[in-house]
Every structure is written in structure tokens, then in C-alpha cells.
Amino acid sequence: MTTENIALRVQNVSKKFSRGEMHDSLRDLIPSFFARLTGRARTSSAAAKEFWALQDVSFELNRGEAFGIIGSNGAGKSTILKLITGIMKPTSGRIDLNGRLSALIEVGAGFHPDLTGRENIYLNGTILGMKRAEIDRKFDAIVEFSGLADFIDTPVKRYSTGMYARLGFSVAAHVDPDILIVDEVLSVGDIVFQNRCLEKMNEIIRSGATVIFVSHNLRAIAELCPRSILLEHGKVTASGPSQEVLRSYLESSGREGRRARSKEIFITAVKVRGSHSEGVAFDSGEKVWVDVEMECTGDAEPCSVVLFINDDRQYEIFHTSTEYLGCPPISLKQGERFACTFELDLNLAGGTFYWGVLLYRFNIEKTVDRLFPAATIFVNTLPEVRGVVNPRPRITSFGPLAGIEQGKEAIKL
Amino acid sequence: MRAALQELVARRDLLYMIAWREIKIRYKQSVMGFMWAILLPSVIVAAGIMVRYGMSAISGKAISGQEIAAITVKGLVWAFFAGSLRFSSTSLIGNPNLVTKIYMPREIFPLATILSQLLDLGVASGLVAVVFAVTRVGASWQLLWVPVLLVIIVLLATGWALLISAACLFFRDVKYLVEVVITFAIFVTPVFYDVEMFKKYANLLLLNPLAPLIEGLAKCIVNGSAPNLPWVAYSAAVALVSLVGGFYLFKRWEPSFAESI
Numbered sequence: 001m002t003t004e005n006i007a008l009r010v011q012n013v014s015k016k017f018s019r020g021e022m023h024d025s026l027r028d029l030i031p032s033f034f035a036r037l038t039g040r041a042r043t044s045s046a047a048a049k050e051f052w053a054l055q056d057v058s059f060e061l062n063r064g065e066a067f068g069i070i071g072s073n074g075a076g077k078s079t080i081l082k083l084i085t086g087i088m089k090p091t092s093g094r095i096d097l098n099g100r101l102s103a104l105i106e107v108g109a110g111f112h113p114d115l116t117g118r119e120n121i122y123l124n125g126t127i128l129g130m131k132r133a134e135i136d137r138k139f140d141a142i143v144e145f146s147g148l149a150d151f152i153d154t155p156v157k158r159y160s161t162g163m164y165a166r167l168g169f170s171v172a173a174h175v176d177p178d179i180l181i182v183d184e185v186l187s188v189g190d191i192v193f194q195n196r197c198l199e200k201m202n203e204i205i206r207s208g209a210t211v212i213f214v215s216h217n218l219r220a221i222a223e224l225c226p227r228s229i230l231l232e233h234g235k236v237t238a239s240g241p242s243q244e245v246l247r248s249y250l251e252s253s254g255r256e257g258r259r260a261r262s263k264e265i266f267i268t269a270v271k272v273r274g275s276h277s278e279g280v281a282f283d284s285g286e287k288v289w290v291d292v293e294m295e296c297t298g299d300a301e302p303c304s305v306v307l308f309i310n311d312d313r314q315y316e317i318f319h320t321s322t323e324y325l326g327c328p329p330i331s332l333k334q335g336e337r338f339a340c341t342f343e344l345d346l347n348l349a350g351g352t353f354y355w356g357v358l359l360y361r362f363n364i365e366k367t368v369d370r371l372f373p374a375a376t377i378f379v380n381t382l383p384e385v386r387g388v389v390n391p392r393p394r395i396t397s398f399g400p401l402a403g404i405e406q407g408k409e410a411i412k413l
Numbered sequence: 414m415r416a417a418l419q420e421l422v423a424r425r426d427l428l429y430m431i432a433w434r435e436i437k438i439r440y441k442q443s444v445m446g447f448m449w450a451i452l453l454p455s456v457i458v459a460a461g462i463m464v465r466y467g468m469s470a471i472s473g474k475a476i477s478g479q480e481i482a483a484i485t486v487k488g489l490v491w492a493f494f495a496g497s498l499r500f501s502s503t504s505l506i507g508n509p510n511l512v513t514k515i516y517m518p519r520e521i522f523p524l525a526t527i528l529s530q531l532l533d534l535g536v537a538s539g540l541v542a543v544v545f546a547v548t549r550v551g552a553s554w555q556l557l558w559v560p561v562l563l564v565i566i567v568l569l570a571t572g573w574a575l576l577i578s579a580a581c582l583f584f585r586d587v588k589y590l591v592e593v594v595i596t597f598a599i600f601v602t603p604v605f606y607d608v609e610m611f612k613k614y615a616n617l618l619l620l621n622p623l624a625p626l627i628e629g630l631a632k633c634i635v636n637g638s639a640p641n642l643p644w645v646a647y648s649a650a651v652a653l654v655s656l657v658g659g660f661y662l663f664k665r666w667e668p669s670f671a672e673s674i
């Protein structure tokens with residue numbers, strides 16, 4: 001066994017919660033106690049109130065690995081983190097940890113509003129597992145990172161939410177853990193601070209720490225974590241390289257989005273086809289056609305079709321629309337269907353790309369229906385381009401530059 | 414159990430920090446500041462003296478300085494004990510963020526309450542010690558019993574504080590129950606009176622594990638006589654059982670704190 005290399009092992013972990021109120025006071029407990037004595041109660045109603053937040057979750061992390069956990073709200077992400085940190089115990093299964101753990105489940109959770117920034121650094125640092133002497137040593141670095149030197153002797157209740165989060169992250173980032181757990185902290189603070197957080201996280205990863213990262217910021221996960229798992233309704237539904245897990249997450253959320261639809265007009269089909277390739281793999285520079293079909297089930301205002309492409313970090317790299325291309329808004333009556341086809345040159349570099357389609361009303365800037373990812377394609381990697389786009393680079397001259405006189409001539413020209 | 418103790422020792426910095434925080438926020442933004450440490454014991458002592466004055470008026474026997482000194486000692490200890498139990502009831506439920514979001518040995522919260530109450534006791538006792546030294550009350554070799562008795566009192570308070578803090582987390586009305594018990598327990602604890610006053614029922618009162626300790630303290634400080642050793646041993650046994658039992662149950666319930674709070 002290569003146990004020394006394993007930082008964390010989660011084996012068949014399940015967690016059951018009781019929904020709703022439990023006995024919150026003795027007064028509630030006593031009747032239920034007697035009910036249990038007489039053999040009543042504890043029937044199906046109690047069982048119906050239980051639900052499994054996690055079911056049979058297993059994964060392993062090697063030392064020094066950055067690992068992402070993706071999932072929509074209520075999928076069990078926070079629960080798994082709480083089990084790993086030991087805040088809760090699993091109903092079944094086991095979790096083995098190897099090393100000092102620090103969790104950033106909520107930045108500034110240990111802050112007390114009446115204490116000053118300085119006092120809270122000491123308080124929170126100790127809560128996160130640092131020794132007093134260690135905090136003394138790192139104090140200046142923490143203050144500097146937070147950028148709150150001027151407010152360090154102000155009670156944190158006078159801080160803004162952003163300042164609060166900055167101080168919280170600064171303390172937590174300086175703990176130097178073997179295993180760092182980060183949950184949604186990057187959604188706070190301004191963009192400059194968010195970038196600094198990402199940088200700091202990168203630094204922590206490079207320093208050899210094991211990092212578990214839970215976030216809605218898919219781009220950050222894709223950038224920081226080579227490997228992740230996808231949690232859906234408490235179960236692991238995908239695991240492996242982050243790009244692939246992200247894709248299945250986006251596909252499944254697309255499906256759920258469609259299920260939840262109650263619109264008068266909606267997209268029924270989106271198909272991407274090429275001139276000589278079918279399916280999902282295309283050649284760079286190939287001509288492709290995107291067929292979009294829609295249907296109207298009620299009275300709908302006129303709308304346009306927007307087509308966009310996201311890269312594998314979920315940056316939108318391009319969008320167009322029937323409106324931009326000079327078509328009038330589409331006006332449909334109940335029961336009518338409509339189709340349009342975009343033709344474009346796939347001047348993209350190799351990689352994974354996600355197509356999305358919107359039905360959009362430009363006059364009031366309202367999205368009527370959204371399908372994303374409507375299709376996922378792979379563009380075959382070309383040896384001659386790297387990056388996102390393929391502007392078809394060519395060499396038109398190649399050779400040693402002639403004498404300096406001629407060089408001057410060239411500049412004049 | 415051993416692992417839990419080791420973890421607690423490893424995180425002692427956190428214990429001091431949480432105790433420090435409790436003290437700091439209690440005295441921050443308050444007009445009286447550290448006077449609060451003296452206020453509650455003074456009120457108890459004043460009430461005790463009044464009760465004793467009433468008793469002496471009926472019996473026709475004037476109260477002696479010694480009696481007042483004894484009430485002072487008992488009042489201080491009572492203030493510590495009652496304060497420990499009262500504040501331990503909110504020690505966990507008053508920190509929901511820390512209980513649900515960060516892992517740490519949770520017994521740190523009730524323990525920090527005890528520490529912060531000890532500081533109050535220290536401040537008040539310091540003052541009393543000065544008064545006693547000036548008025549030449551006490552001062553005998555029996556004073557050596559004081560630390561022993563105090564340790565037993567602290568252990569007893571800790572055991573109960575652990576139980577109360579956890580019970581309050583699961584059942585919110587335990588807090589009110591504790592309030593009620595504290596309010597009336599002063600009548601069955603020899604704070605305002607001595608157990609000897611009850612003659613043949615004295616032993617019944619001593620069954621309250623705090624009674625032999627409080628009586629013993631007053632005796633060895635004020636009268637310069639040894640405490641009632643068999644009864645002190647009884648209290649020590651109760652304290653030990655409370656502490657070990659309290660810690661054991663606390664650790665057993667701890668895993669469900671985060672989801673029950």
C-alpha cells in the first residue's frame with residue numbers, strides 16, 4: 001500500500017440527516033419518550049423525515065494534489081467538507097486524514113464583531129490551529145496581504161463585508177496547512193482581491209500542500225485543480241480530469257434547466273454539423289452549420305436567437321445573433337415551430353468548446369430561454385496553433401536579414 | 414478518551430484565547446468594566462449579611478465580624494459556582510458559527526467559561542484578601558486547605574458545566590431549568606447560614622456536594638480550623654465522578670453538536 005502518499009481517503013461515506021425540527025426542548029422530548037415506551041410513533045413519518053445528504057461517496061487524494069468538488073446547491077458539497085474536517089461524523093463509512101488540516105469553510109467564522117482586527121487575527125489564527133508565537137511571526141504578512149493596515153485597530157463590526165472577508169482569507173491563507181479546504185471563499189471581495197486569493201491558492205498548491213476546493217467558480221476549479229469529482233444529490237456522478245467533470249456538470253445542469261422550464265417559447269433542438277465530420281469532433285477551420293429549432297406553446301413576444309461559444313474555462317469567446325446578422329425578430333403563435341441555421345468557419349485552436357443558445361428579446365434585454373451547453377465539441381489539436389483561436393498563421397518570409405544599410409531602407413519604407 | 418485529552422492539551426492556546434475573548438467582550442463597551450467582577454459577589458454578600466442580621470434580630474444575638482467574614486468567603490465561592498453554571502449553559506449555543514463551521518475540541522467553550530469565571534473570582538478574592546489581611550481575620554496553617562478545596566470546587570463546576578453546555582445545545586429549555594435551580598439552590602447551600610444551625614439535619618444539607626467545600630473554606634479561612642474531612646472526601650469523589658462522567662458524555666455527544674445546534 002502506498003499509504004504515505006495518500007493525504008485523504010474517503011471510503012463509502014454516507015450521511016443521514018433528519019429533516020425538519022427535532023426535539024428542541026425537553027417539553028417535546030417527554031411526550032415522544034412516552035410514545036416510544038407505549039410502542040406508538042417511530043412509524044413511517046419519522047423515516048420519511050430522514051434524508052441522505054451523502055450516499056456512498058469515495059475518493060482519494062494524493063499528497064500535494066489540488067482537488068475540486070463540483071455540484072449544485074444542496075448536492076452535499078458542504079456536508080462532505082464538514083465530515084472531512086470532523087465537524088460532523090459520517091453515518092457510515094470512514095475518512096482517513098494524514099496531516100494538519102485547515103478549513104476555510106466560511107471566512108471569518110471565528111471573528112467576534114466587538115474585537116479589533118488585530119485581536120481577531122490572533123483569535124481566528126488560534127481557532128484555525130496556529131500557535132501564538134506563529135501568529136506573532138506572521139502577523140505583518142497577514143496584515144499586509146489583507147491590505148487593512150489602517151483599520152487593524154478598528155472593531156471588525158465596523159468593517160464592510162469585503163474587508164471582513166479579506167481579513168478572514170488572509171488569516172486562513174497563512175496557516176500553512178498540509179491539507180487546505182476552501183469553500184466558496186473566492187466569491188467575496190472585489191476582483192483585485194479575488195485574483196490575489198487565486199494567486200495565493202496557487203502558491204499554496206505549489207508549496208506542496210494538498211488542496212480541496214469547492215466553488216461555483218468553475219473557471220477557478222479548472223485552473224487550480226487537475227482532478228475533481230461531481231456530486232449530484234449526494235452521489236458522485238463523475239470523477240476524473242476537471243475538464244471532463246466540468247463538462248458533465250454543465251450538461252447535467254443544462255438538462256435540469258430544461259426540466260424546470262415553463263415558458264411559452266423554447267428551444268427544442270440544437271445540432272452542430274460539419275461538411276465532412278459528424279458528431280462531436282471537428283477539424284480546425286472547418287465550415288460548420290448550427291441548426292436551432294424552437295417551438296411556441298403560448299402567446300410569445302418576438303425574440304432573436306443568440307449563439308455563443310465558451311472555452312473550457314467557461315470564458316465566452318464569441319457570440320452572435322440573428323439580430324446582429326440582420327434578421328428580423330422571430331414572431332410565433334401558439335403551436336408554431338421555427339428553425340434557423342447559422343453557418344460559420346470554425347477558426348478555433350484545438351480543445352473543448354461549449355455551444356450555447358439563447359432566445360433573447362433585444363428590446364427589453366430579456367432572456368426567454370437558455371440552453372447551455374447545447375452542444376459540446378472537440379476541435380482536433382493542430383500542431384501549428386496553441387490557445388483558443390486559429391487565425392491561420394502563415395510564414396510569408398523566412399531567412400537571414402541582409403546588411404544594415406538595407407535594414408534602414410526597410411524602416412524608411 | 415486519552416486521545417481527546419491529548420487533543421485538548423495540544424489546543425490549550427485556543428482555550429486561553431477563547432477565555433480571553435470571553436473576558437474581553439464582557440468588559441468591552443461596558444461602563445463598569447472590571448467592577449462587574451466584584452458586583453455580583455458583593456450583592457450576594459450584602460444579601461447574606463442582611464439575612465443574618467434578620468436572624469440575629471430574632472434570636473437576640475448580635476452578628477460577629479467572623480460571621481460576616483464567613484458569609485463573604487461563601488458568597489464569593491457561590492458567585493463563582495453559580496456564574497460558571499449559568500454561563501456554561503450558553504457557551505456552546507452562543508457560538509453557533511464556531512460549532513458548525515470550524516472543527517475544534519468543543520469542550521473548550523465550557524472550559525473557557527470556567528476560566529473566565531475563575532478570573533472574576535481571583536479579582537474579588539484579591540480584594541477580600543487585602544481586607545482580611547488588614548483586619549487580621551484568618552491567617553493560620555489551615556489556609557493550606559484553601560487551594561485543595563478550591564481545586565475540588567473547580568473540578569465540580571467543570572464537570573457540571575460540561576454536562577449543562579451539551580444539554581442546552583440539544584434542549585433549549587435546559588437553560589431556564591439551570592436558571593431556576595441556581596436561583597433556589599442558594600437556599601439549600603450553606604451560603605447565608607452554617608449547616609450546624611440545622612442540628613441533626615446538618616448531614617442532610619451536606620449531601621449537597623458543594624456544601625462541605627463551602628463550609629470547609631469558611632472554616633479554614635475564618636476560624637482557622639480544619640474542614641470536615643470525610644465530607645470533603647465525599648465532595649471530592651462526587652467532583653471526580655462529575656468531571657469524568659461529564660467529559661465522557663460530552664465527547665460522546667459531540668459528533669452530533671453541529672447538526673443539532
